[in-house]
Amino acid sequence: MTHDVMIDIQDLRVKFGNHTVVDGLSLEIRRGEVFGLLGPNGAGKTTILAAIQGLRRPNAGTILVDGLDVAREPFAVKRRLGVQLQKTAFFPMLRVKEMVALFAALYEQFPSPQEIAALLARFGLESKAEARPGQLSGGQQQRLALALAVVNSPTIVLLDEPTTGLDPQAKRGVWGAIERLRDEGRTVLLTTHSMEEAQVLCDRVGIIDAGRLVALGTPAALIERHAPPLAAAEAARREPNLEDVFLALAGRRLAEPAEDYVADAA
Template sequence: MNAIMVKNLKKYYGSTKAVDGVSFEVFEGEIVALLGPNGAGKTTTVEIIEGLRKKDEGEIYYFGRKVDQIDKDVKSQIGVQLQKTAFFEHLTVYETIELFAGLYNIQAKKNDIENLINLVALQEKTKSRVKNLSGGQLQRLALAVALVNDPKILFLDEPTTGLDPQARRHVWEIIEQLKQKGKTIFLTTHYMEEAEKLADRVFIMDHGKIIASGTVQELVKSIGMDSYIEFSADNSQVLLKEIVNLRTADHDKLILPVSDVEESIHMLLNKAKQLEINIDNIVIRRPNLEDVFLNLTGHSLRD
């Protein structure tokens, strides 16, 4: 069953085509990651689906029912974590959750609030004021707030942006727990690692359009390359002219997509010897979502 389906969503801001004909479905119980660089249209897309922004065109369905205006019924089934959440700085963690429960007209019992606080591992911060929380703790509080109405579908807009690796992993663990509880999760991110780690399916977005979708495995397979050989060379210009498909990447690295690693390594080393070029730092790795994005768009996810 579809938890969410959208058809041909569009939202233009003047000449900016923020969302330009987006269609997809999200199945019950899966985690979908909408992956794309800054300005791709991720937030605009989710906020339209959440009913926070008006669409220019398109259709939105929740659990098979066409929804023109987000009504009470939908509201009770969705939880929303915005890209930036504003809390009242002087309230404590406990009071903040209590406040949001109140906004939903939920008579939250002490026990319910404490369970939520436990779920996002903020037990020790129950009585701390919001202004004294770290970035990771704030993100976890935002998660708790998105869960006050025990929603079936959870929208998370960049749930780990700006967090250090440890705090990020912590949020990932919580998201995985929520999936195990049966939640359907739609998250946006510009971290390929986040999509690879969490998502059952990934929708790759750029310039207002979804340009590819599928499991990480399917997407990576679609490149049609088995591996990438990365290395540095003391005269990369000459090599670039000599080897088809060879391209430059960050930090003066060279990258060669290959379908036969052994053969290609031989070829590379022979060429280098023949041209008297020194090759160093050779790494062989599998393609990842960054490669998929680069392949599709010619530019990088991070810029």
């Protein structure tokens, strides 16, 4: 059976102790879309991705992945997912090509050396097949994490800040790789702090603040609906963008410290 909603989150609630981090989130990610989860630091994005993977048990709510209940069928769900975590721990003694082979083997796949080379080339790592993780730059490690995330040909790919810290060229390379995943019919759920990236890459975005969904739609629709009017001088120079929307809806607490905070600092 196929499902048009590939990730179906209903009334999700996650607490750490007394702290409610995801506060009644309902969100449906559609087949074949690139969906961007936006939100300030600590908004709950990584926690939501962990819950989708079954790594973080919700306090309430349900998550279906391709129609499968994450709580009931965690292994079947994991087989459908490819994941790039915000921080990836690699095996320090393995070479890059060995790591690809190992990750593939975890999914009972045994790619040929040519297939491994092709996967690495796709992420600009063709010259690093023999390197160990400690010999890769930060951006190269991130691209390796992305390569490992798609090693099992997942139908759904979860990417936690896939381009943070990348140089402009590497970032474009990752964008291209993500577009290719979409072209192949896969569903991509990513988080990002780059509003430019969200605007360029995502079919739809959801803005999360303090564990709640505060806006949902295509970047164009959100700009249309939520971007505050620009001052005349600024309007002459540029169009309203997704960053305006983000700051209006979610960035307030950072942009304008609360009164008591200011008082404490004085």
